[in-house]
Amino acid sequence: MTKFVYDFAEGDRDQRDLLGGKGANLAEMTNLGLPVPPGFIITTDACRAYLAGGSEPEGMAAEVTEHLTALEGTMGKRLGQADDPLLVSVRSGAKFSMPGMMETVLNVGLNDDSVHGLAAQAGDDRFAWDSYRRLVQMFGATVLDIDAEHFHDALEAAKSAKGTKNDLDLDAGDLAALVETYKGLVTEHAGRDFPQDPREQLDLAVRAVFDSWNSDRANIYRRQERIPADLGTAVSVVSMVFGNLGMDSGTGVAFTRDPASGAQGVYGDYLQNAQGEDVVAGIRNTLALTELERIDKTSYDELMRIMGVLEAHYRDLCDIEFTIERGKLWMLQTRVGKRTAAAAFTVATQLVDEGLIDLDEALQRVTGHQLAQLMFPRFDPDADKELLTTGMNASPGAAGGKAVFDSETAVAWAKRGEKVVLVRRETNPDDLAGMIAAEGILTSRGGRTSHAAVVARGMGKTAVCGAEELEVDVRNKVFTVGGEGPAAGREVREGEVIAVDGTSGEVYLGEIPVVPSPVMSYFEHGTIDDGDELVVAVDRIMRHADGIRRLRVRANADTGDDAALARRFGAEGIGLCRTEHMFLGERRSLVEDLVLAETRDEREKALAALLPMQIEDFTALYRAMAGQPVTIRLLDPPLHEFLPDLTELSVQVAVARERGELTDEQEALLENVRRLHEQNPMLGLRGVRLGIQVPGLFAMQIRAITRAAAALVDEGVTVLPEIMVPLVGTVQELQAVAAEIAEVVQEPESLVDGAPVEHQVGTMIELPRAALVAAEIAEVAQFFSFGTNDLTQTTWGFSRDDVESSFFSAYLDHGIFGVSPFESLDTVGVGELVEIASWRGREVRHDLKLGICGEHGGDPDSVHFFHRAGLDYVSCSPFRVPVARLEAGRAQA
Numbered sequence: 001m002t003k004f005v006y007d008f009a010e011g012d013r014d015q016r017d018l019l020g021g022k023g024a025n026l027a028e029m030t031n032l033g034l035p036v037p038p039g040f041i042i043t044t045d046a047c048r049a050y051l052a053g054g055s056e057p058e059g060m061a062a063e064v065t066e067h068l069t070a071l072e073g074t075m076g077k078r079l080g081q082a083d084d085p086l087l088v089s090v091r092s093g094a095k096f097s098m099p100g101m102m103e104t105v106l107n108v109g110l111n112d113d114s115v116h117g118l119a120a121q122a123g124d125d126r127f128a129w130d131s132y133r134r135l136v137q138m139f140g141a142t143v144l145d146i147d148a149e150h151f152h153d154a155l156e157a158a159k160s161a162k163g164t165k166n167d168l169d170l171d172a173g174d175l176a177a178l179v180e181t182y183k184g185l186v187t188e189h190a191g192r193d194f195p196q197d198p199r200e201q202l203d204l205a206v207r208a209v210f211d212s213w214n215s216d217r218a219n220i221y222r223r224q225e226r227i228p229a230d231l232g233t234a235v236s237v238v239s240m241v242f243g244n245l246g247m248d249s250g251t252g253v254a255f256t257r258d259p260a261s262g263a264q265g266v267y268g269d270y271l272q273n274a275q276g277e278d279v280v281a282g283i284r285n286t287l288a289l290t291e292l293e294r295i296d297k298t299s300y301d302e303l304m305r306i307m308g309v310l311e312a313h314y315r316d317l318c319d320i321e322f323t324i325e326r327g328k329l330w331m332l333q334t335r336v337g338k339r340t341a342a343a344a345f346t347v348a349t350q351l352v353d354e355g356l357i358d359l360d361e362a363l364q365r366v367t368g369h370q371l372a373q374l375m376f377p378r379f380d381p382d383a384d385k386e387l388l389t390t391g392m393n394a395s396p397g398a399a400g401g402k403a404v405f406d407s408e409t410a411v412a413w414a415k416r417g418e419k420v421v422l423v424r425r426e427t428n429p430d431d432l433a434g435m436i437a438a439e440g441i442l443t444s445r446g447g448r449t450s451h452a453a454v455v456a457r458g459m460g461k462t463a464v465c466g467a468e469e470l471e472v473d474v475r476n477k478v479f480t481v482g483g484e485g486p487a488a489g490r491e492v493r494e495g496e497v498i499a500v501d502g503t504s505g506e507v508y509l510g511e512i513p514v515v516p517s518p519v520m521s522y523f524e525h526g527t528i529d530d531g532d533e534l535v536v537a538v539d540r541i542m543r544h545a546d547g548i549r550r551l552r553v554r555a556n557a558d559t560g561d562d563a564a565l566a567r568r569f570g571a572e573g574i575g576l577c578r579t580e581h582m583f584l585g586e587r588r589s590l591v592e593d594l595v596l597a598e599t600r601d602e603r604e605k606a607l608a609a610l611l612p613m614q615i616e617d618f619t620a621l622y623r624a625m626a627g628q629p630v631t632i633r634l635l636d637p638p639l640h641e642f643l644p645d646l647t648e649l650s651v652q653v654a655v656a657r658e659r660g661e662l663t664d665e666q667e668a669l670l671e672n673v674r675r676l677h678e679q680n681p682m683l684g685l686r687g688v689r690l691g692i693q694v695p696g697l698f699a700m701q702i703r704a705i706t707r708a709a710a711a712l713v714d715e716g717v718t719v720l721p722e723i724m725v726p727l728v729g730t731v732q733e734l735q736a737v738a739a740e741i742a743e744v745v746q747e748p749e750s751l752v753d754g755a756p757v758e759h760q761v762g763t764m765i766e767l768p769r770a771a772l773v774a775a776e777i778a779e780v781a782q783f784f785s786f787g788t789n790d791l792t793q794t795t796w797g798f799s800r801d802d803v804e805s806s807f808f809s810a811y812l813d814h815g816i817f818g819v820s821p822f823e824s825l826d827t828v829g830v831g832e833l834v835e836i837a838s839w840r841g842r843e844v845r846h847d848l849k850l851g852i853c854g855e856h857g858g859d860p861d862s863v864h865f866f867h868r869a870g871l872d873y874v875s876c877s878p879f880r881v882p883v884a885r886l887e888a889g890r891a892q893a
């Protein structure tokens, strides 16, 4: 029978799938002998069963009882016991951290009786009533779905009745009265009384945590972070310890290193006399962790010792939540900490230098996604800037846009193409959609560990937090700069442009030009400044990735300049030159002439005009990639793309006819455009079909490819052209083009020393049929290049040009897929076709070269798949080349 509940002592950190990250690490810390309050974990299996069936799975309740009884035995008191209650927190915890996205309920076990027991035990009436008030409030809002505003308003009313703005001025009597008010609110809005039975509280809280897996904000966060929708959350039930028992108590968050730079030292925030979420919520400004040494040296020393144990044990930067209850330190959570992209690289190499990990492991500690972030530009240090204020550098990057003060506006304005910066006092999980839509985030409250900072860092979004000088007035959509600085008194209203520098914490007025990042300069020019720890770390990790990876990395490039850039980024050839890009601009009319040619002569003339241009194009590419393979694809898109739009032309013709000004030419043009018009052009006359239909077109391109190559070989340049045929569905198509190639290469201008210039002939595999008949195709093709854009389109039957703006968002919402299959390869469907074609092709031709040139070539997850599938190379846009190199190394390590 499935086991649904685990004691902390029964688990370990490798069980994140089952126990969630929080639960697995609580178990690990317990087994390390660290001071963790006792508790147990309800598994993700239980959550999934609950979400699927709508009720707790059979056996779960009995297991909870068994573990609760054991916990009560350990603690020497029962849950909610009237004279000395055991209280527990009920916390969510999924395999992947989703900070603040799901529910937590604290102080479960308090009721009208046990509140007195707690007061007696703590010797503090106020504390007991405050804890009870928090339970009813949290329970009401999260478990019983009552609008949190009702509780908020009641609290405000109690404070103003007392003539204060500070919670701490409410005494035990005020809080006891507030509990009565809250209970009334529960009865009124939930249609039931606040449950007095502690076990019922526990069961309902567990359900609420399960249900919160499917909350809107959790769904949005998962989509953003590509976390699968079907994992479910575990629930930790932990005996409560209290940070709000007076000034010798408190709660805090700590990092074993600086999560923004990786520097060693003491990083974190501490809040005296506070409970649980107060720190992360960023509601009160916190003290720096170093202050704890002064406040409570014993606990501070113990915390430092534990941080050392954790870092040595996890061999990585850890973040920690802790509580001090009357001078006794308790560990509430640890995990391998979220960090900025820069810190990921520097910490990884620091750990190598400290002998904790080797370079292979360092490579696993960084991601292509992080590398891509480091390549983003930053503000020009020499630009004129009007500094408004400086806050905490919570998440690096340079972001500018119009100030907006709420999530809905951020989403609406971003949707219409405007860049916005979301300005809030503090953010909460409901701001998530706005944070995603915004270029950057600015808050006036909360530290580096506030919700805004943690979430922004996790998604690589620029953020400045805790800019305390700012008075943010969300209601009137304006912020005012306080303090004594030059900008003091300045107001910034919704729609005014501001710029935030998440690396320095600075906030500016107006738009500021950006310059390339040092990491970008390193890739572009190979410059390494020894003093720049980040660039040194990136270089070291990249060299290791390059040294071990099996998968080669090429670029998709159509011009000499792009090819040269790609080469500097480390491309080892061109995997796709889309020749249609060479027919735009002025040359478009030549193609139009070709399409409209009525006689052989007219056609030949158009082709003859195009030939020297194509020779020039290919020469530039070969030169930039000398010594490396260059794959040139014969013309792919439907011909009508080079002709005027049918509707527009019809209107023009109708108008001309009306005016009696219609020419024969215009009429013929309309006729031709109509003839070539297709309902489904992507499934129509394109690719190899076009080459067969329009005589001479492919031959002209083949001629240009081989003549340009032959001429360069004569000059002593090494050229390795690969001629690629698009959209092949049957070997007969490829045979027809191969025959044409065989003829053209015998022409004198394509010969080198009397023999055809060295070249290869291959095909794209971008139709399911091509993948299935790969064995036949491999008889003719020397290489396959998977066109995963079209292969995804044709395998799923999704129009690649339409779906992302139509029903995909609903599909993502319904969890039908976690990420668009056009962005990250659908490995089970489309990926299987890639594998089938690879096996079948290589069975026939052992040295068949295999590559991929769809957008997936630069997607980290897809790169790992292509590595496993045994491909020889991936090809992606020049800017993704470093990312693909890194991920290819990670796939190997």
Ligand code: PEP
Pocket: 576, 578, 636, 766, 786, 787, 788, 789, 790, 791, 853, 854, 855
């Ligand atoms: C593809 O289909 O994956 C491909 C690379 O070709 P294109 O995107 O040009 O259709």
Ligand code: MG
Pocket: 766, 787, 789, 790
């Ligand atoms: Mg294609």
